[in-house]
Every structure is written in C-alpha cells, then in structure tokens.
Amino acid sequence: MYDFDNIDPVVSEFVDEYVDSFITWDLVLFFYENPFTMGTPSSIAMSIGRLDSDVLPYLEKLVEKKVLSREEHVQDSAEAVYSYIPDKDFERRVEQFQKALKDRASRLMIVSKVLQKEAKK
C-alpha cells in the first residue's frame, strides 16, 4: 500500500474533494489546459477520448461544484454547452495537482487513491 501521508496535503485534499474518477481527472486537466473551451458533452468526450454517456455525469458533478457552468441554448440539439468557470484557488490547486502527476511516486499514490474511490462506487 502507498503512504498517502506523503502526498502534498493540498493535492491530497484536492483529490478528495474533486477527483472521484479517472474521467473527472481527465476533465479537470482538460479544462485547465484549455480554459476557454465551450463544449457539448459529445465534443468534450471526443476531446478526452471517452464516451459521451460516461462523461456526462462527471460534467454535471463539476457544475455542482461550480468548476463548470452549463448553458442550454444550442437550438438544433438537446445538448448543453459547458464552460470552465474556476476561481483562482481552484486553478492554483489544479496547478499543484498537475505538478504532482509529473512525479512518479506522487502519481502512483494519486492513481491508487482514485482507484479506491472508483472501487467504492
């Protein structure tokens, strides 16, 4: 087992609070790296190489957490449009999360943590 106490506490708290799945992981990094994205679930799913149906519930969770906004105005489509609306603190935490992922040991600990969360569902 990994010693989660060795993860940067800011990163650990961030994972606890936001990263409950690998799809959320992908979404958080995708929006951080492409901050002015305005996408539908299908276009966002394509952008991160996932299925629309898998991505939608996690987009909604990020809307609940006020990381994304949702607008429904595409006339010819039932799809909503999601945009990134993070506050400065969230941005700073994603930056640290991204930095932690570059370190192999931290990355493995984060992967293990997310796997445990996925297993509990």
Added chain:
Amino acid sequence: MLRGGLLPGSVGVLKGAPGTGKTSIGIEFVARGSAQYGDPGLIVTFEEFPRQLYRDALSIGFDLRALEGEGKLRTVFTTPKVLLEEIRRPGGLLDRVVEEMGVKRAFVDSITHLERITPDPRRLREIIYTFLNGLLRHDLTALVSQEDPFITGTMSVAEAGLSYIADTIIQLRYVEINSTMQKALLVLKHRASDHDKRIRQFSIGPGGVEVSSPFEGREGILSGNPREVVSRRVEQVFR
C-alpha cells in the same frame, strides 16, 4: 504584400494545404496585434487544442497564455455548431467577448469545419455567410483559415462562396524545388488595393512568419512543381 495590411473591419481567408502555415500566420496576426499594437484578440479553434496552440505560438515567439492572463487575448475551443449559435444569439459568446475585451482582431481555425454542420452546399454557403457577417457585425478584422485538400497540384478559389464574401484571399502553397519542399504565398485577392501580385517564398521560425523574395526564373509555381524559365536555361547553355 497587402500594401497596408488587412482592411479594418474586413474578413480575410488564408487558404492552404495542411502544414502550409495557416495557423501560424493566423496566430501571429492576432498575437502581434495584441502584444504590439494593443488590439485585443480572439482565436477560435475547432480541432487543435488551445494547449497545442499555446505551444506552437511559443515556438514562433508569442506567449498566448501570458496575453490571456493580461486580458489581451482569448483562445476559445469549441465546435462549429456551438460557435454559430453563439454568434447568432444576442448576448452570446462573441457579443460578450467583444464587449468585455474590446476585441479588434480575430482568427478562426478553420472555417472548413463548418462543413460538419451540413453536407448541403447551399445551406453551407448560408451558414458561412451568416458566420462571417456575425464577425463583421462587431467591426473587427478577422482572418479565417480554409483547408485545401491537395498538397500540390489542383487549386481552387475559396469554396462555398467565400471568394465573394471575403475581402482578402491569401493562398499558401507547397512548392517542390530541387527535391526540397518550400512554401509559397500569394495574395489572390485584396479588395480596393493594388496588392503585390508576385508569388513569394516564406518561412516560419522563432521570430514568426518571414516573407522573402519572389520565386524568380521559375514558372508554374502554383502547380507545386515549377519549371525553370526556358530563356534562362538557354542563356546558361550559351554562357
């Protein structure tokens, strides 16, 4: 070459095959305007992720993320359908960004992706017309890219009626000379201007796009496989 640049409040089209430099020229147009001339800019990308554009822009000397941080530029990643709706909608993305930032220059990469909305050429033409007029409504100067399907050889005027709507059409081509691919740039159309009609070489490097001398002593440049002009070769034989 344009004898004074793009016409303010107009739309120009950058045409070329993949890799000819459409995106780099478009990025430089917006980023240089933003960094050097105080013209806030908007880049809209449909396929390349902004993070790729940030990286590519750095390689030609422009830090888009820093400009975004200063509120001078925005790189929006979206779908053609969403953007079209946003342009049409009062208070939509374009209205908001133009009001918030006072956008003066825009680059849309690429208008070819509007074909994803409909396969019907007539409907596509209407969509492109609406799209470009939506940009012009804000009195900004816009460049849009359009992909040529062929690397060399066959060349067409801008498709889907773009040639009528656009005030400027710039054609980028690959040219094979002595077994090396070079890049050529030609202003096909520039309304109300006595623009440079010569086909010039250009390159893209750390300082951005550099347009250099015309291709001299060769003909058939736009075919992609130019020939040396015969009279010159004859002169060389008798020299």
